[in-house]
Amino acid sequence: xxxxxxxxxxxxxxxxCLGYHLSLYDNAEVVVFEKDTIGGASTAKSAGTVCLFDDxxxxxxxxxxxxGFESYLKMEEEEKGSAGFDKTGTLVVATDxxxxxxxxxxxxxxxxxxxxxxxxxxxxxxxxxxxxxxxxNILGAGxxxxxxxxxxxxxxxxxxxxxxxxxxxxxxxxxxxxxKVEDKKIxxxxxxxxxxxxxxxxxxCTGPWSKFTGEMVGMDVPIWHTKAEAFFLCPxxxxxxxxxxxxxxxxxxxxxxxxxxxxCKSHLSMDLSNPMHAGQWDPDKLPATGGTDDYFIDxxxxxxxxxxxxxxxxxxxxSWLSYRAEPKDFLPILGETPVEGYILATGYxxxxxxxxxxxxxxxxxxxxxxxxxxxxxxxxxxxLLK
Amino acid sequence: xxxxxxxxxxxxxxxxxVDPETHALVRATSEGMINPADLxxxxxxxxxxxxxxxxxxxxTMGPPDAEKALRDAMAMGxxxxxxxxxxxxxxxxxxxxxxxxxxxxxxxxxxDLILSGALSADGATGQVGAMVAEYMGIPHVAEIQxxxxxxxxxxxxxxxxxxxxxxxxxxxxxxxxxxxxxxxxEPRLAxxxxxxxxxxxxxxxxxxxxxxxxxxxxxxxxxxxDVTDSFEPESTRKAQMLSGTPDELARKLKELIEIEKGxx
Amino acid sequence: xxDGICVFAENYNGNIEPVVAELVSAAHVIKEMTxxxxxxxxxxxxxxxxxxQLNGSGVDEIYAVKTDRDCMFQDDALSQVIxxxxxxxxxxxxxxxxxxxxxxxxxxxxxxxxxGLTADCTELLVDKREDGSFYIKQNKPxxxxxxxxxxxxxxxxxxxxxxxxxxxxxPYEAAADGKAKVEYLDDIVLPESGIEVVGVRPASSDTxxxxxxxxxxxxxxxxxxEENFALLEKFADKLEAxxxxxxxxxxxxxxxxxHQIGQTGFTIRPxxxxxxxxxxxxxxxxxxxxxxLFVAINEDENAPIFNVSDxxxxxxxxxxxxxxxxx
Numbered sequence: 001x002x003x004x005x006x007x008x009x010x011x012x013x014x015x016x017c018l019g020y021h022l023s024l025y026d027n028a029e030v031v032v033f034e035k036d037t038i039g040g041a042s043t044a045k046s047a048g049t050v051c052l053f054d055d056x057x058x059x060x061x062x063x064x065x066x067x068g069f070e071s072y073l074k075m076e077e078e079e080k081g082s083a084g085f086d087k088t089g090t091l092v093v094a095t096d097x098x099x100x101x102x103x104x105x106x107x108x109x110x111x112x113x114x115x116x117x118x119x120x121x122x123x124x125x126x127x128x129x130x131x132x133x134x135x136x137n138i139l140g141a142g143x144x145x146x147x148x149x150x151x152x153x154x155x156x157x158x159x160x161x162x163x164x165x166x167x168x169x170x171x172x173x174x175x176x177x178x179x180k181v182e183d184k185k186i187x188x189x190x191x192x193x194x195x196x197x198x199x200x201x202x203x204x205c206t207g208p209w210s211k212f213t214g215e216m217v218g219m220d221v222p223i224w225h226t227k228a229e230a231f232f233l234c235p236x237x238x239x240x241x242x243x244x245x246x247x248x249x250x251x252x253x254x255x256x257x258x259x260x261x262x263x264c265k266s267h268l269s270m271d272l273s274n275p276m277h278a279g280q281w282d283p284d285k286l287p288a289t290g291g292t293d294d295y296f297i298d299x300x301x302x303x304x305x306x307x308x309x310x311x312x313x314x315x316x317x318x319s320w321l322s323y324r325a326e327p328k329d330f331l332p333i334l335g336e337t338p339v340e341g342y343i344l345a346t347g348y349x350x351x352x353x354x355x356x357x358x359x360x361x362x363x364x365x366x367x368x369x370x371x372x373x374x375x376x377x378x379x380x381x382x383x384l385l386k
Numbered sequence: 387x388x389x390x391x392x393x394x395x396x397x398x399x400x401x402x403x404v405d406p407e408t409h410a411l412v413r414a415t416s417e418g419m420i421n422p423a424d425l426x427x428x429x430x431x432x433x434x435x436x437x438x439x440x441x442x443x444x445x446t447m448g449p450p451d452a453e454k455a456l457r458d459a460m461a462m463g464x465x466x467x468x469x470x471x472x473x474x475x476x477x478x479x480x481x482x483x484x485x486x487x488x489x490x491x492x493x494x495x496x497x498d499l500i501l502s503g504a505l506s507a508d509g510a511t512g513q514v515g516a517m518v519a520e521y522m523g524i525p526h527v528a529e530i531q532x533x534x535x536x537x538x539x540x541x542x543x544x545x546x547x548x549x550x551x552x553x554x555x556x557x558x559x560x561x562x563x564x565x566x567x568x569x570x571x572e573p574r575l576a577x578x579x580x581x582x583x584x585x586x587x588x589x590x591x592x593x594x595x596x597x598x599x600x601x602x603x604x605x606x607x608x609x610x611x612d613v614t615d616s617f618e619p620e621s622t623r624k625a626q627m628l629s630g631t632p633d634e635l636a637r638k639l640k641e642l643i644e645i646e647k648g649x650x
Numbered sequence: 651x652x653d654g655i656c657v658f659a660e661n662y663n664g665n666i667e668p669v670v671a672e673l674v675s676a677a678h679v680i681k682e683m684t685x686x687x688x689x690x691x692x693x694x695x696x697x698x699x700x701x702x703q704l705n706g707s708g709v710d711e712i713y714a715v716k717t718d719r720d721c722m723f724q725d726d727a728l729s730q731v732i733x734x735x736x737x738x739x740x741x742x743x744x745x746x747x748x749x750x751x752x753x754x755x756x757x758x759x760x761x762x763x764x765x766g767l768t769a770d771c772t773e774l775l776v777d778k779r780e781d782g783s784f785y786i787k788q789n790k791p792x793x794x795x796x797x798x799x800x801x802x803x804x805x806x807x808x809x810x811x812x813x814x815x816x817x818x819x820x821p822y823e824a825a826a827d828g829k830a831k832v833e834y835l836d837d838i839v840l841p842e843s844g845i846e847v848v849g850v851r852p853a854s855s856d857t858x859x860x861x862x863x864x865x866x867x868x869x870x871x872x873x874x875x876e877e878n879f880a881l882l883e884k885f886a887d888k889l890e891a892x893x894x895x896x897x898x899x900x901x902x903x904x905x906x907x908x909h910q911i912g913q914t915g916f917t918i919r920p921x922x923x924x925x926x927x928x929x930x931x932x933x934x935x936x937x938x939x940x941x942x943l944f945v946a947i948n949e950d951e952n953a954p955i956f957n958v959s960d961x962x963x964x965x966x967x968x969x970x971x972x973x974x975x976x977x
Contacts, residue, residue: 232915287417315575317915511769516757525844528754555849569862610766625962636973
C-alpha cells in the first residue's frame with residue numbers, strides 16, 4: 001500500500017489524538033509539529049471534564065462523549081495516571097425544567113451504557129454530596145460517582161508517546177512558517193528551523209490559532225474566540241473535608257484541584273455577539289496566568305452567593321484566561337477544505353478533551369481510507385459556508 | 387502606626403522583548419501581577435495594622451495599568467493607594483526610581499514605617515528600598531523575615547532578620563524602612579467580595595505635574611546608568627544532561643546544590 | 651581624575667568574606683586593560699585584623715576606617731563612612747559583592763554619591779571610548795535569566811559602581827603577600843545610627859511550608875513506591891528541603907494536599923528544586939517558577955521536564971539517591 005505522509009500542525013489534544021489514531025494505520029507517516037510543548041496552551045487550561053450527563057456537548061452526540069470517556073478510562077487502566085483521571089463523580093444541577101429533562105435523558109443514556117446515575121430531588125441528599133451548596137431555587141440534581149475529570153496535558157503526552165511507539169514523529173519547539181500549496185493542492189510545509197517537508201496531507205489542529213494557520217493556505221477559517229475565564233479558589237478554612245464533585249450549572253462549572261476549587265464560566269453561557277465574551281484575538285498574547293476581566297468577578301460573586309454560598313468567601317489563589325476556538329454553532333470543524341489535502345481538526349471549543357477521540361478516530365479513517373462517517377458529515381467545513 | 391508599602395507590578399511571565407531604540411525592555415504586552423515578595427510586605431503591613439491603629443497606603447510607580455496591582459493590594463486589605471505614573475518617569479534606573487518614590491511618599495503624608503519587597507522578580511536588584519531610605523534620611527533594614535512588634539518599645543520597632551545561619555533581632559528607630567523577604571509569611575488572599583470592595587477604595591494619581599521634579603532627576607535622563615544592549619543568553623532553559631555512575635551523578639548533584647546554597 | 655578599581659572588603663565575624671577574593675579576580679581582569687591600581691576599602695571596629703587578611707590578597711592599596719563600635723547592619727551610618735572613603739579615594743570603579751550586605755550598604759552609598767549601582771553582574775568587560783578613556787560594560791541577567799542586559803555608567807558619572815554575583819569569578823590567588831599600601835582614614839567618623847542589634851540566636855529552618863521553602867524536593871509518579879518515597883524523604887531531610895509532589899503523590903496520601911504542586915493554582919518559588927520521577931506536564935512546571943537551580947531525575951529521556959530544568963539526569967532515582975545519602 002502507498003504510504004500517506006501527513007503533517008499535523010499543533011500538539012494539543014486535537015493534534016496528538018489524531019496523530020495517534022493515524023499511527024494505527026500501517027501506511028501512515030505522521031509528524032506532529034508543536035511550537036511550544038505537547039498538551040500546553042488551551043489544552044493545559046482545559047478543565048478536562050468528561051461527564052456522563054452534563055449538557056456541554058448535546059446528547060445528540062452521546063456516542064462521542066461515551067467514546068471519549070471510555071478511551072480515557074482504558075488509557076488510565078493501561079497505565080495509572082496517564083490520563084490524569086480524578087474520579088470525583090459529577091453533580092449536575094437542574095435550575096429549570098429544560099435542564100432537568102436533559103439531565104434525565106443523560107442519566108438514561110449513562111445507565112444504558114452500564115454506568116450508575118440518579119436524579120435526586122431530596123435536598124438533604126444533595127447537601128450530603130456537596131455541603132456548601134444552596135438548594136434554594138433548584139429542582140434537583142443528577143449525580144453519578146463513575147466519572148470526574150481528566151488531565152488534557154497528560155492525555156496529550158500519552159497519545160504522543162503512543163504515536164511515537166507506532167513510528168510517528170513529534171517535533172516540539174518548532175513553528176510551522178509556511179504551508180506549501182500548488183494548484184490548490186497541499187505539497188508540504190516549512191518550519192522555523194529551516195526544514196522543508198513534503199506531505200500529502202496537512203492537518204490544522206491549532207484550535208485558537210486556526211485563523212492564522214488558515215491564512216497560510218489563503219483560507220478563512222470561521223472560528224471565534226470565546227473567553228474561558230477561570231479562578232482557583234482556596235476554600236474558607238483551607239480544607240474542603242469532602243470530595244468536591246465536578247459541579248455543573250448552566251452558567252459555570254467547578255471541580256477540585258487538590259484542596260482548592262477550579263471554577264470556570266461555561267462555554268454554553270457564551271454569547272458570540274457580546275464583545276466581553278467573544279471576538280478574534282491573538283492567542284500568542286495570552287499570559288499563562290491572569291488576564292481575567294472585572295466583570296467575571298461580579299459574575300462569579302453573584303453566582304456563588306446564590307448557588308454555592310459555602311465557598312463564596314474563598315481566597316482567590318490565581319486565575320487564568322484561555323481562548324476557546326468556536327465556530328458559530330459551537331461544533332468542531334473536521335475534514336476536507338477547498339484546498340486539496342488541507343484538513344481541519346479544529347474548533348473543538350470547550351469540548352476538545354471530550355470530542356477528540358471519536359472525532360480523531362473518524363477523521364483518521366477518512367484520511368487513510370477516504371471513508372466518511374455521519375459525524376464527519378455533521379461537522380464538515382461545508383456546513384459553515386451555507 | 388501608618389505604613390506605606392512600596393510595590394511593583396511585574397510581568398506574570400519573564401517573556402520580554404527589547405525596544406530597539408531605547409534599549410528599554412518592553413513588557414507592555416505582558417500581564418502584570420504584584421511582585422511576589424511585595425505580597426509578603428503587604429502581609430507584614432496587614433499584621434502590624436491589626437496590632438496598631440493606623441492605615442496602610444500602597445504606592446507603585448509604573449504605567450497606568452499598574453492600577454491593577456494597587457487594586458489587588460487594596461483587595462488584600464490596604465486602605466489607600468497612590469499611583470505614580472508619567473511617561474517622563476519611564477526608563478529610570480534604581481536611583482531615578484527611588485528619588486521619585488521618596489518624593490511621592492513625602493508628598494502623600496507622614497508614615498511611621500515604609501515596607502517593600504526585598505527583591506523583584508524581574509529586575510531583582512534589591513536596591514530601591516535602601517535608596518528610598520537614604521533619600522528620606524531614615525534608617526533601614528534590608529531583607530527581613532518579619533517583626534517582633536510585641537517586644538518593640540515606643541518610637542521603634544524590632545525586625546527579625548536571618549543572616550549567615552543566625553537570626554538577628556534588630557531595633558530600628560521610627561520612621562524606618564524595611565524590605566521584606568519573599569516567603570517569610572503567608573500572604574492573605576483576596577476574595578471575590580474584597581476584590582469588589584477594592585474597586586471603590588481611594589486611589590490617588592501622581593504625575594510629574596504634582597511632583598514637580600526636574601527633568602534631569604527622573605526617567606532615562608535622571609539615571610546615572612544606561613542600558614546599552616540586551617541579548618538573549620546562549621541557551622534557553624533546556625536541561626544540560628549529566629551522565630556517569632550513580633555515585634558520580636550523586637557527587638555532581640551535591641556539588642550543584644552546594645554551590646547554589648553558598649550564594650547568599 | 652577618577653583612578654583605581656576599588657573592591658568592597660565585606661566582612662563578618664572578623665573575617666573577610668570569601669567572595670572578596672572573587673572580586674579581586676574581577677578587578678585584575680579590569681586592571682589588565684586599564685592598568686589601574688586595585689584598592690580595597692574596609693570599615694569595621696576590628697579593622698587591623700581585617701587589614702592583615704587583605705594584605706596579600708592581591709590588592710595594591712588598602713583604605714581602612716576603624717569604627718568606634720561594631721556597626722553590623724547599621725547601614726545608615728556605615729554607608730556614610732563608605733561614601734566619604736570613596737569620595738576621598740576617587741576610584742573609577744567600585745566592585746561590591748552582590749550579597750545582602752553589599753546591596754544594602756551600597757544602595758545608600760550610590761544614592762549619596764548619585765552615581766548609580768548596577769546589580770548582580772555576571773560579567774564585566776572593559777571597553778574604550780573614542781577619547782581613549784576606559785569604561786566597564788556591566789552585564790547582568792534580567793527577567794529571571796531570560797534576558798541579559800549590558801549596563802554602562804553614563805560618561806562623567808564616577809565611580810562606576812556595581813555589585814557582582816558570587817560564584818562567577820574564581821577567587822584570586824595572590825603570588826606575593828604583604829606589599830599593599832595601607833592607609834587609615836582617621837578623619838572619617840562613624841555617625842549615629844537608627845539601627846541597633848539587640849539579639850541573636852541560631853536560625854531555625856522551616857520546611858513545613860512549601861510556599862516559602864528555599865529548597866524543595868518534588869516527587870512524581872516515579873517516587874510513588876514506598877521504597878522510593880522513603881529515600882526521597884531522607885534526601886529532603888539531608889538537604890533541609892520541603893517535600894512537594896505532583897497529583898499522584900497527593901492522591902496516594904504520601905504528601906498532604908497543600909504540598910501538591912501544579913493544578914492547584916499555587917505557584918512555588920524555591921531557589922533550588924530537585925524533581926524526582928516527575929514527567930513534567932505543564933500544570934506542574936507552571937506551578938514552579940523563578941528557580942535558580944532546577945535538577946530533574948527521570949528514567950524517560952523524552953520526559954518534558956527536561957525542557958524546563960537546568961540539569962537532567964536520565965536514570966533510576968533510587969540509585970542516585972542511595973549514592974547521595976552515602977556521600
